[in-house]
Amino acid sequence: xxxxxxxxxxxxxxxxxxxxxxxxxxxxxxxxxxxxxxxxxxxxxxxxxxxxxxxxxxxxxxxxxxxxxxxxxxxxxxxxxxxxxxxxxxxxxxxxxxxxxxxxxxxxxxxxxxxxxxxxxxxxxxxxxxxxxxxxxxxxxxxxxxxxxxxxxxxxxxxxxxxxxxxxxxxxxxxxxxxxxxxxxxxxxxxxxxxxxxxxxxxxxxxxxxxxxxxxxxxxxxxxxxxxxxxxxxxxxxxxxxxxxxxxxxxxxxxxxxxxxxxxxxxxxxxxxxxxxxxxxxxxxxxxxxxxxxxxxxxxxxxxxxxxxxxxxxxxxxxxxxxxxxxxxxxxxxxxxxxxxxxxxxxxxxxxxxxxxxxxxxxxxxxxxxxxxxxxxxxxxxxxxxxxxxxxxxxxxxxxxxxxxxxxxxxxxxxxxxxxxxxxxxxxxxxxxxxxxxxxxxxxxxxxxxxxxxxxxxxxxxxxxxxxxxxxxxxxxxxxxxxxxxxxxxxxxxxxxxxxxxxxxxxxxxxxxxxxxxxxxxxxxxxxxxxxxxxxxxxxxxxxxxxxxxxxxxxxxxxxxxxxxxxxxxxxxxxxxxxxxxxxxxxxxxxxxxxxxxxxxxxxxxxxxxxxxxxxxxxxxxxxxxxxxxxxxxxxxxxxxxxxxxxxxxxxxxxxxxxxxxxxxxxxxxxxxxxxxxxxxxxxxxxxxxxxxxxxxxxxxxxxxxxxxxxxxxxxxxxxxxxxxxxxxxxxxxxxxxxxxxx
Amino acid sequence: xxxxxxxxxxxxxxxxxxxxxxxxxxxxxxxxxxxxxxxxxxxxxxxxxxxxxxxxxxxxxxxxxxxxxxxxxxxxxxxxxxxxxxxxxxxxxxxxxxxxxxxxxxxxxxxxxxxxxxxxxxxxxxxxxxxxxxxxxxxxxxxxxxxxxxxxxxx
Numbered sequence: 030x031x032x033x034x035x036x037x038x039x040x041x042x043x044x045x046x047x048x049x050x051x052x053x054x055x056x057x058x059x060x061x062x063x064x065x066x067x068x069x070x071x072x073x074x075x076x077x078x079x080x081x082x083x084x085x086x087x088x089x090x091x092x093x094x095x096x097x098x099x100x101x102x103x104x105x106x107x108x109x110x111x112x113x114x115x116x117x118x119x120x121x122x123x124x125x126x127x128x129x130x131x132x133x134x135x136x137x138x139x140x141x142x143x144x145x146x147x148x149x150x151x152x153x154x155x156x157x158x159x160x161x162x163x164x165x166x167x168x169x170x171x172x173x174x175x176x177x178x179x180x181x182x183x184x185x186x187x188x189x190x191x192x193x194x195x196x197x198x199x200x201x202x203x204x205x206x207x208x209x210x211x212x213x214x215x216x217x218x219x220x221x222x223x224x225x226x227x228x229x230x231x232x233x234x235x236x237x238x239x240x241x242x243x244x245x246x247x248x249x250x251x252x253x254x255x256x257x258x259x260x261x262x263x264x265x266x267x268x269x270x271x272x273x274x275x276x277x278x279x280x281x282x283x284x285x286x287x288x289x290x291x292x293x294x295x296x297x298x299x300x301x302x303x304x305x306x307x308x309x310x311x312x313x314x315x316x317x318x319x320x321x322x323x324x325x326x327x328x329x330x331x332x333x334x335x336x337x338x339x340x341x342x343x344x345x346x347x348x349x350x351x352x353x354x355x356x357x358x359x360x361x362x363x364x365x366x367x368x369x370x371x372x373x374x375x376x377x378x379x380x381x382x383x384x385x386x387x388x389x390x391x392x393x394x395x396x397x398x399x400x401x402x403x404x405x406x407x408x409x410x411x412x413x414x415x416x417x418x419x420x421x422x423x424x425x426x427x428x429x430x431x432x433x434x435x436x437x438x439x440x441x442x443x444x445x446x447x448x449x450x451x452x453x454x455x456x457x458x459x460x461x462x463x464x465x466x467x468x469x470x471x472x473x474x475x476x477x478x479x480x481x482x483x484x485x486x487x488x489x490x491x492x493x494x495x496x497x498x499x500x501x502x503x504x505x506x507x508x509x510x511x512x513x514x515x516x517x518x519x520x521x522x523x524x525x526x527x528x529x530x531x532x533x534x535x536x537x538x539x540x541x542x543x544x545x546x547x548x549x550x551x552x553x554x555x556x557x558x559x560x561x562x563x564x565x566x567x568x569x570x571x572x573x574x575x576x577x578x579x580x581x582x583x584x585x586x587x588x589x590x591x592x593x594x595x596x597x598x599x600x601x602x603x604x605x606x607x608x609x610x611x612x613x614x615x616x617x618x619x620x621x622x623x624x625x626x627x628x629x630x631x632x633x634x635x636x637x638x639x640x641x642x643x644x645x646x647x648x649x650x651x652x653x654x655x656x657x658x659x660x661x662x663x664x665x666x667x668x669x670x671x672x673x674x675x676x677x678x679x680x681x682x683x684x685x686x687x688x689x690x691x692x693x694x695x696x697x698x699x700x701x702x703x704x705x706x707x708x709x710x711x712x713x714x715x716x717x718x719x720x721x722x723x724x725x726x727x728x729x730x731x732x733x734x735x736x737x738x739x740x741x742x743x744x745x746x747x748x749x750x751x752x753x754x755x756x757x758x759x760x761x762x763x764x765x766x767x768x769x770x771x772x
Numbered sequence: 773x774x775x776x777x778x779x780x781x782x783x784x785x786x787x788x789x790x791x792x793x794x795x796x797x798x799x800x801x802x803x804x805x806x807x808x809x810x811x812x813x814x815x816x817x818x819x820x821x822x823x824x825x826x827x828x829x830x831x832x833x834x835x836x837x838x839x840x841x842x843x844x845x846x847x848x849x850x851x852x853x854x855x856x857x858x859x860x861x862x863x864x865x866x867x868x869x870x871x872x873x874x875x876x877x878x879x880x881x882x883x884x885x886x887x888x889x890x891x892x893x894x895x896x897x898x899x900x901x902x903x904x905x906x907x908x909x910x911x912x913x914x915x916x917x918x919x920x921x922x923x924x925x926x927x
Binding site (some may be wrong): 047054058059145208209211213260261263272292423452510511512513630665666669671673675676698700707708710752 | 776780790800805808809810813815816818843845846847848850856860873874895898901902904905907908909910911912913
């Protein structure tokens, strides 16, 4: 990995260094406490009864057989929800427990608490629910025709009559991907003895969990505390409530601590997925390859409940053109409501679906023009000061699209020729392929993504910084999901305060205001921004009080003189709490126009694949990338995000899809939902493009999502280069590559 | 039923009434939550432990089958002085840990590899870890950590 700039600032362990994560040793020893590992004295175990139908009327629920089992303490249904019967991240439209009708396969109908997990699951299975099956609506196009939608939107800009001399048109599809975090949903709720409850559960956003628990339990906000806990990955799957309200209901009902851990199959139904998409695109360009007009229709399947379908659809529409200039755009978006499993946030959030289509279109355009695909992209590159082709927003923060393209073009080809090592052959040690059948292909793709929340959302993060005898302490309710926020906030505190020791403490919803969601690539910028500002205020106050000019481990200095030692400063109770907001955004007008986004990031990927085209087998050899990171606060952690994000993008390109049959999942296990293993991992060379000017701390931009967005289309472009097939759908299956015509 | 075995060098006895996996017993009865439950069907390796000389997915081992055996989990990998095993140190230094849920299983699998073969080839490292899914890192830092430990710098 190389970096274009990057000087270090001050203290050891500060910004710009690849500081090692503080929780690493505990995780390596197996001592780190995940939500799955929590226990409490007198704890009960909970389990959930779920709908076996994609759509059915609930005729009756008989809980008596469950209550008759020894060791069962509570069986709760919709009648036992004391507050708001519905919950939802954006719109409360999903029943806490289904009443009258179930709308997707796996929807929770009842919950049970018992002495142990085995008994709880037996009891959940013993509940007799009498259903009258109804015809499920599983086709999102039919839902669109019936106007059964969560959101429709139009993005319109420029002269609709303008026409180009070169036209390419295509239809594209993206399958339903799952985040598949290794830790399943889990949590513990503990009654406080005064009618309130403490919740320790998997989450990306404890303050919205808190709001929803309070509403459905009918409690005062101060009666519920949602605590950050150890999380085994997230990738979007933990923004929505699932077991949170259930656990709190059971804890208050039984007056005992209650724990629940989803099994893997349950986890597949218990969280939202990446929206499947069907997309039509038409690109028109002039003879020089400049985009003249882009039209698209994007249909995503939201499943049974709203979750974040609205903003996911918006992202797909706003980023439908990609990082390219175009003055005439018309995008129609539909977020359909069906009886398929609910879809919501997953890394890349709408930009992933659109990028697969717009990058395929750009390649087809290049082919029609007889132009190099990177040259076509260079001619259209959207850069700082340009107008977003979709929303009309002027881009004020650095957007190094040209640098990304030039870097990709200049990166050496590090791939070595294919060998007969079975681990390196498509199909692997099955030895189905032979070296003589292997052909290599290369493909490129670019992406653009918004950073932070958009469309007028009041997006903020609060953090508290203290100077203590143990060093700097950062308090925050931001969720560490593995990405390394816990490392980077400490680096920021060290750099600003000049102290070597810094610790991040996760505090519950009663002790600090929201840090917002760990999503939208936003926490380094938002919680990092709050941490920096709080630390800077403390530093400024200390320097002012002691007329000093420098702060470090020794204390405050005036020139060569130590004015006050750290041993004294650290007992003076310095503490600052800051709420950091990014530049405000506005809601879109009826044409999807406005200053809707706070910041953007671009990335580009070059994929190298080996394909046995007769068998349709693939090995992704390398995925190299250039990514706009603003400033890499921790280069190794950035690299970890890039490599991990690329792997998920490769997964979507060639193997990951939840298969539905009339709304029912057919592969809700790790045996049948294929995840990339170490043998599928491509080599990655990552070039970090650093430019000052973003509002993130020290110019940092979010880095988590871009690696996932354009890696998928780059891989598919490489597959097209080898096979000559259109490959309009991901994941690409063997038969799509090997057979002459697959519908 | 009562079963006795050695867990990380300590003689251990437990009693159970219905069929249960070794993983379940470790996590819920014996306060050894290091091995993680993720797929519950032997696909992801998060629950990997050593059963005598064999690397196994503890979710697939019936607790009744460990009578008289020696079970080593991630908690038993560090030296008696509590020092990190070289495998753990290599992963720590290379940034091979993100969420960490796959980490205990990878540590146990890699300890088995490096105990048998101090300088495995790049292919051998990948083969040995092919049963451990990591969803965060894309495996890059994991490969680098073990190639360094094997004395082979990652490409």
